[in-house]
Amino acid sequence: MAEAPARTIGDRGIVGDMETAALVARDGTIDYLCWPSLDSPTIFADLLDAGTGGAFTLSPRLDDPRRMQLYVPDTNVLITRWMALEGSAEVVDLMPHPDAAATLGARCLIRRVTVTQGTVGFNACCAPRFDYARERPRVDVEGRSARFVGADLALRLHASMPLRAGDAAATADFTLAAGDSAWFVLGEDALVAPDDAAVQAAVAATAAAWRRWLGHASYRGRWREQMMRSALALKLLTSARHGSIAAAATFSLPEATGAGRNWDYRATWIRDASFTVYAFMRLGFVDEAEHFRRWAGERVMQADRDHPIRVMYAIDGSEAADEQELDHLKGHAGSRPVRIGNAAHAQTQLDIFGELLDSTYLSNKYGAAMSHAGWQHVRGIVDFVIAHWQEPDAGIWEMRSAPRHFLHSRVMCWVALDRAIRLAKKRSLPAPLVAWSEARDAIVEDVWTHFRHPIHGHFVQERGGTALDAALLMMPLVRFVSSTDPVWLSTLDAIGRELRDDGLVYRYRNADGLEGGEGAFTTCTFWYAECLARAGRLEEAQLMLEKGIAYGNNLGLFAEEQDRRGVALGNFPQALTHLAFISAAYFLDRRLDPGYRPNWQP
Numbered sequence: 001m002a003e004a005p006a007r008t009i010g011d012r013g014i015v016g017d018m019e020t021a022a023l024v025a026r027d028g029t030i031d032y033l034c035w036p037s038l039d040s041p042t043i044f045a046d047l048l049d050a051g052t053g054g055a056f057t058l059s060p061r062l063d064d065p066r067r068m069q070l071y072v073p074d075t076n077v078l079i080t081r082w083m084a085l086e087g088s089a090e091v092v093d094l095m096p097h098p099d100a101a102a103t104l105g106a107r108c109l110i111r112r113v114t115v116t117q118g119t120v121g122f123n124a125c126c127a128p129r130f131d132y133a134r135e136r137p138r139v140d141v142e143g144r145s146a147r148f149v150g151a152d153l154a155l156r157l158h159a160s161m162p163l164r165a166g167d168a169a170a171t172a173d174f175t176l177a178a179g180d181s182a183w184f185v186l187g188e189d190a191l192v193a194p195d196d197a198a199v200q201a202a203v204a205a206t207a208a209a210w211r212r213w214l215g216h217a218s219y220r221g222r223w224r225e226q227m228m229r230s231a232l233a234l235k236l237l238t239s240a241r242h243g244s245i246a247a248a249a250t251f252s253l254p255e256a257t258g259a260g261r262n263w264d265y266r267a268t269w270i271r272d273a274s275f276t277v278y279a280f281m282r283l284g285f286v287d288e289a290e291h292f293r294r295w296a297g298e299r300v301m302q303a304d305r306d307h308p309i310r311v312m313y314a315i316d317g318s319e320a321a322d323e324q325e326l327d328h329l330k331g332h333a334g335s336r337p338v339r340i341g342n343a344a345h346a347q348t349q350l351d352i353f354g355e356l357l358d359s360t361y362l363s364n365k366y367g368a369a370m371s372h373a374g375w376q377h378v379r380g381i382v383d384f385v386i387a388h389w390q391e392p393d394a395g396i397w398e399m400r401s402a403p404r405h406f407l408h409s410r411v412m413c414w415v416a417l418d419r420a421i422r423l424a425k426k427r428s429l430p431a432p433l434v435a436w437s438e439a440r441d442a443i444v445e446d447v448w449t450h451f452r453h454p455i456h457g458h459f460v461q462e463r464g465g466t467a468l469d470a471a472l473l474m475m476p477l478v479r480f481v482s483s484t485d486p487v488w489l490s491t492l493d494a495i496g497r498e499l500r501d502d503g504l505v506y507r508y509r510n511a512d513g514l515e516g517g518e519g520a521f522t523t524c525t526f527w528y529a530e531c532l533a534r535a536g537r538l539e540e541a542q543l544m545l546e547k548g549i550a551y552g553n554n555l556g557l558f559a560e561e562q563d564r565r566g567v568a569l570g571n572f573p574q575a576l577t578h579l580a581f582i583s584a585a586y587f588l589d590r591r592l593d594p595g596y597r598p599n600w601q602p
Contacts, residue, residue, distance in 0.1 A: 007031070007047075009253055009332065010553040010568030013069050013078040014233065015109075017095035018240035021249045022109060023047060023572075024093050026067045028080045030056040035153070036107065036188075038239075038246055039266040039315050043128040043155070048252060048338055049329040054129030056186070058111060060089050061121040069555055075210035076232050077203065078555075087118025089176070092203060098240050099212075100205030104194055108187025110202060115176040122176070126157050126186060127169035132326055132340065136168040145193055146170035154189040160196065218284030221589035226549055229556035230578040231283055234276060237575050243291030244268040244315050245276045248560065248571035252326075254335035255561050255570045259516030262335055264342045265560075265571040267312045267320045270296065270352045271396065272576045274359035279582040281366055293363040296356060300377045308381045311352055311398075312345045320345035347394040348403065353385050354412025354419075358478065361419035364427065375429050382420045382431075386439045389413035390446075396471050401513030405463035407451040408471035411480045414443040418479075447480075458491040467510040468498050473527035476534050477583070483534035492531055500528065503547030504562060519561030519569040522551055526580035533588040541588055548581065 012023040012032075020040070023032040031046035031053070045053030062084035069080050072092075081090040091113040096104060113122065130137050130150040137148040137155075141164060146157040148170075157163070160182045163170045174182060183199045185191065194202075210232065219227055237246045248265035255261035273292055280288040299317060303309055312320045321341035329338040360378065364370050370378070389410065392403035417440040424431040450463045461469035472491055476483035499506045504520035505528050525548040532541035551566055552558045558577035560570025 008567055009570070009572050010557070010559050012553070012557075012572070013071070013080070013093075013555050014236060014249060014557065014573060015076055015078050015093050015095055016236040016249075017098060017101075017107060018236065018238060019107065020095075021236050022093070022095070023249070024069070024078055024080060026069055026080065028058045028060075028067075028082070028091055030093070030109075030111075032250060033109070034266070035155070037315060038237075038249065039321075041131045042133065043130055043153075045129065045133050045329065047250070048332050049133065052129070053133045053329065054127055056109075056111070056126045056128075056184075057124065058091055058113060058184075059123045060084075060087075061123065062087060062089075071229070071232075071555060072207055074214045074228065074232075075207045076236055077207050077210070087115065087120040087178075089113060089115045089120045089122075094203060094206050096202045097206040097209035099209040100202055103198060103202040103205050104185065104187075104191070106188040106191040108185050108191055110183065110185050110199060112181060112183040112199060112203060113176070114181040115178050117178055119175060119177045122172075122174055122182075124159075124172045124174075124184065125166060125169050126171075126184065127166070128155060129168075133329060134326075139165050139168055139170060141165040141170055147189070155186060156189055156191040157184060157186045158191065158193040159184045160199075216284055216287075219282070219586070221586070222592070223545075223549075223585040223589065226552075226556055227283065227582055227585060230558075230582055231280075231285065233557055233573050233578055234279065234575055235288070237573075238276075238288060238292075239315050242316055243288075243295035244313065244317060245273040245292060245575060246315060247272045247312075247576065248574045250571045251340055252335075252338045253332050253560075253569070253571045255518040256335075256516045257333045257563070257569070258335055259518075260335075260337060261514055261516060261518055262331065262337065262339055263344075263571070264321075264323070264340050265574070267314060267342060267345070268317075269312045270299075270309060271311075271349075271355045272579070274352075274355035275579040275583075276575060277359040278362060279579045281362060282582065282586050286367060289359075289363055290367050293360065293367070296359070297374055297377075300356075300381070301373070303377075308377070308384050309352060309356060310345060311347055311349050312342065343400075344394070344398040347398060348391075349395065349398065350385070350388065350391070350393045350409040351396050351406075351412035353381055354415030354478070357381065357416045357419040357423075361423050364423055369427060370423070370429070378420055378423070379431065382417060382436060385413050385416045386436070389439070389443060397469075397507055397512065399512050401511070405450075406469070406471075407447065407459060407461060407463075408469065408474060410443055410447050410451065411475055411478065414440055414447070414480055415478050417443070444480075452487075453494075456490065456494065457487060458494045459487065461508060461510070467508060468495055469508045470495060470499055470505055470521065470524035470527065471507070473524065473531050476531055477527065483531065484536065489535060492535065495528065499524075501564070503544060503551070504564070504566070519563045521561055522548065522558050522574070522577040523560075523580040525551065526577070526584040530580075530584035530587050533584070533591050538588070538591060541584075542592075545581075545584055545588060548584075
């Protein structure tokens with residue numbers, strides 16, 4: 001049999017139950033899974049150290065099969081197929097949806113393999129490595145069940161065929177004829193062995209639950225299929241229990257192969273999650289937006305006035321974990337160090353207040369009215385912004401160099417004040433509107449006076465500088481500047497010349513205090529496309545959007561970045577990229593409508 005090709009970051013699908021998620025490679029290997037939660041230690045991490053991190057392999061004995069993946073339409077139920085001249089087979093991977101969990105009585109991962117042509121033999125090996133591969137569990141096998149036991153965790157594996165004990169693993173070799181199926185169910189220690197009917201019922205109930213959820217979508221535009229896949233991916237990153245939204249499913253996947261730009265994204269960034277509110281509301285998923293608004297409101301309620309909100313939080317709303325390095329793991333493609341936790345949680349990033357109050361304004365505009373207590377905390381945030389907007393910070397890109405005066409942070413401080421003023425007026429809430437308006441206008445004056453190129457006049461990354469930053473693309477998107485203002489159009493053209501390489505858009509070109517370079521930031525491709533659309537350059541915008549879509553994998557999932565060949569880099573799938581795509585496609589779809597009328601209400 002031919003050797004399986006090397007797996008790139010993007011050669012994977014994702015399945016999950018809105019508590020955790022697994023990545024399934026195109027060759028049928030599950031090489032990434034944290035358990036029991038998305039921010040828990042891994043039980044499978046071969047993605048970060050092949051052969052050491054732990055994996056659940058399922059391999060057909062076929063000669064040079066073609067491998068492909070697809071989702072059962074309108075669901076997060078993944079199919080991986082192998083097709084060869086002598087036979088073909090497929091495996092269905094899923095985690096039961098919470099609405100379908102009762103069918104098996106415990107949280108679990110289901111793998112159901114079926115031969116579709118010929119007679120095919122299989123090798124299966126479930127080899128978890130607990131606690132980020134720092135612990136090899138004891139394996140007890142009895143008949144069709146196995147138990148993996150560690151110091152603080154125990155898991156059960158049930159199968160439809162006999163299992164054998166391997167090297168800290170449970171294995172099986174079996175053969176199926178066309179039409180025959182076999183299954184594996186890995187889950188909580190309390191998991192009771194199911195029968196064929198129960199497994200099939202869980203698969204069917206999960207598919208039905210995902211279709212019901214997607215049925216609430218109101219979008220019917222040109223890019224509906226891609227939009228719905230992005231919505232389904234975002235839903236997997238949303239905690240059903242807490243309402244928080246993870247920035248990505250993974251940690252420490254490199255932004256540049258072999259370099260040290262490897263970060264943990266399994267936390268809820270206020271910035272990214274606030275953008276998610278916008279995306280969910282645009283697509284008609286109001287409940288998700290409201291659930292996050294309540295979660296964010298609880299964080300604000302618990303904060304003190306000296307620092308009213310953190311950059312990021314753990315999934316359950318507690319303080320985000322400190323950064324650590326896992327020296328025992330080699331890293332994806334040898335990219336070290338492997339990091340868990342994120343030191344950026346202690347940074348000052350002033351832009352988060354704008355994103356938070358923008359999402360708060362939208363939630364109150366289209367959803368439930370704000371409580372009196374909630375408004376008092378909003379006023380506390382506004383007071384903090386007024387007191388600190390002139391200070392330097394780490395910025396949206398979480399620079400690890402000395403704090404700087406970033407234009408994007410200034411603009412988002414303006415957004416915080418602007419949305420609070422709008423909300424006070426819309427809901428007739430008590431506020432010192434004159435003082436707030438004066439502070440808001442002072443930010444406008446500061447931006448137009450101190451953040452312009454000394455020769456060309458376009459906007460720049462930082463005060464007194466000349467470098468560009470793709471974060472400037474947010475300026476018209478948050479209504480700070482008209483999308484057709486001459487200075488903005490000059491900025492857009494400058495970004496196109498200096499930060500864009502065809503469909504790839506880089507965040508910036510100047511030094512950021514870290515070693516090595518990085519890939520193009522996929523989010524920025526979609527921001528750029530939306531800015532083109534808002535400027536009326538519709539043909540350019542549509543082509544840019546389609547190029548951005550092409551940077552997703554064959555399943556429609558986006559990684560954080562791309563290398564010069566368009567190959568995925570960084571954590572995967574990344575929420576912010578899917579959010580930027582939804583925003584750009586939604587606006588461009590409206591703009592292409594012959595009956596479009598501009599609307600300046602955010």
